C-alpha cells in the first residue's frame with residue numbers, strides 16, 4: 001500500500017563536510033508519515049538545512065540511507081517534480097518576470113493550470129508582471145512560496161520558508177500549509193517561528209548537534225503545556241483545588257489559574273458550583289520549545 005510508505009525516511013544518516021570538516025549529522029533516524037505536517041526544529045547550526053539538502057540530493061550523505069516518497073533521491077531524477085521545495089533565501093533569475101519563471105517551472109513539473117497561479121498570486125497580493133530583480137525580498141519570497149506550492153506536490157520540503165515575510169504573510173503561509181494538509185500533502189518544514197509551527201504541525205522533531213533529541217506530537221505538548229483558565233460563577237468564586245491546577249487567583253465572581261495536563265479533576269471540582277462561563281486559552285508552546293533547546297544544552 002502506498003499509504004504505508006513513509007514520505008521521508010532516513011536511517012543512520014551521517015554527513016561530514018570534508019575529511020576534516022564538521023560532522024553536521026551524526027546518525028539521524030527520521031520518519032515522516034504520509035499526510036503529516038512535521039516541524040523540524042533546532043538551534044542554528046543543528047543540521048536542519050544539511051538534512052533538507054540531502055533529501056533533495058543537493059548534497060550527498062557521507063553514510064546512511066535516505067528514502068523520499070519511497071525512492072532514493074540519488075537515483076530518481078523524476079522525484080524532484082513530486083516535491084515542492086523552498087528555502088528561506090529563494091533566489092531566481094533576476095531578469096525574468098514572476099510569470100515567466102512560474103510558467104517555466106510549472107512546465108518542468110508537468111504543467112500547472114494558469115488559473116491556479118493567478119488565484120495564488122491574488123491571495124498573496126503579488127504582481128507577476130514585474131521582473132524578479134525589481135522585487136523586495138519579501139515579494140521574491142512570495143514567488144518562492146508560489147513555486148513550491150503551485151503544482152500541489154505530494155511532498156513539500158520547506159527550509160525556514162517564512163524568513164523575510166511580514167506577520168500578515170506568515171499567517172497567509174500558515175493558511176496555505178493547512179490547505180495543503182487538508183489535500184493530503186505531506187509537509188516537512190524547518191522553522192524558528194514557533195507560532196507557525198504550533199498552528200500547522202502534527203509532530204515536531206528537535207535536532208541538536210546532528211542528532212534527533214526528541215519527537216513529539218503537538219497534541220501531547222499541548223496537553224502538557226500550561227493553559228490559562230478563567231471561570232465565571234454566579235456568586236463569589238469558590239476556592240477550587242484540583243490536580244493540575246495552579247496559580248489560582250480569585251477576584252469577585254471570577255477565578256483565574258493555570259491548568260496542566262488532564263482537565264478532568266478540575267471540571268469535576270467545578271461541577272458542584274454554578275458555572276456561568278469557562279474560558280481556556282490555547283497554550284503557548286513557545287516556552288515549552290525553549291525548555292527543549294535549553295535542556296539539551298546541558
Ligand SMILES: Nc1ncnc2c1ncn2[C@@H]1O[C@H](COP(=O)(O)OP(=O)(O)OP(=O)(O)O)[C@@H](O)[C@H]1O
Nearest residue numbers: 017021022024042043044045046047048049050051
Ligand atoms: N557547506 C558547508 N561546509 C562546511 N560546513 C558546513 C556547510 N554547511 C553547513 N556546515 C556546518 O554544518 C553544521 C550544520 O549546519 P546547517 O546549515 O545544516 O544547520 P541548520 O540547523 O540549518 O542551522 P540554521 O538554523 O542556522 O539554518 C554547522 O556546523 C555548519 O557550520
